Amino acid sequence: MSMSGAHAKNPHLQHHFESMEQQYESGKLGMWLFLVTEILLFGGLFCAYAVYRANHPEVFHYAHQFLDPSLGGFNTIVLIVSSLTMAVAVRCAQLGQQKALVTSLALTLACAFLFLGVKFVEYQHKWKHGLLWGQKYQSQSHEAQASPIMVPAAAAPAAPKDPDASQLPSAAAPPQGTVVHDEVVGT
Incomplete structure (x- = not known):
């Protein structure tokens, strides 16, 4: 059977496939590839979470006090319901039910x-308690703008590079606690 004949018999067969079986197998392979990449991505993220949680439990314990389980649970329910309503919308589109x-x-x-x-309520609560981007971040009001950085006209020559560039400097010491408003917590 010619390729045009197969396409004439089945209107669902896409032009770049020779048969419905080939189209089905290609779709199945694509779905498996998608699932594997998702497992790799999220598996890596969960592993990173587990490593950080195991290495720095004090940070997670400290941050836990700023979470609201009721708002988080409510948002989870909202996301599940929105997924359901979107799936229903797709099905209604397939069936031609425009009002639904x-x-x-x-x-x-x-x-x-x-x-x-x-999310607005959650972040507003964090904003009121000063839980912003980090200890070194300083927001500026309209009255106090940052002064421009002055660059000298003739910069000093760069220092010569270390002849043994293969030597790496020693690692920095890990954090020993959490700092909140110049008060160390967890040491």
Whole structure:
């Protein structure tokens, strides 16, 4: 059977495949590749989390006090419901049910705004308690802008490089506690 004949018999056969079986097998291989890459990515992230959690338990214990389990649980439910409403919307689109499709999409959008609202409340709480980007970060008001950095016209020549560049400097000492407003916690 010619390639054009196979395509004439089955309108679902894509132009770059010779048969439905080949199309199915290609899709299955693609799905397995996707799953493997997801496992590798998230497996690496979970391993990094486990290593950091094991090496620095005091940081995780300290940060735990700033989490709100009820808001986190509520946001998890919102995300699950929005996934459900989106899946229902896809099914309604497949069946041509336009009114149910629009309703499902509206519910998904409402869940998105609800999620953002909860995130706003969470981050507003952190902002009020000064839990910002880091100890060295200093936000500036409109009145006190940073002065420009002055660069001398003739810079001094660079120091000669170390002749033995293969030697690496020793590693820095690991953190020994958590600093909050110039107070050391956990040592």
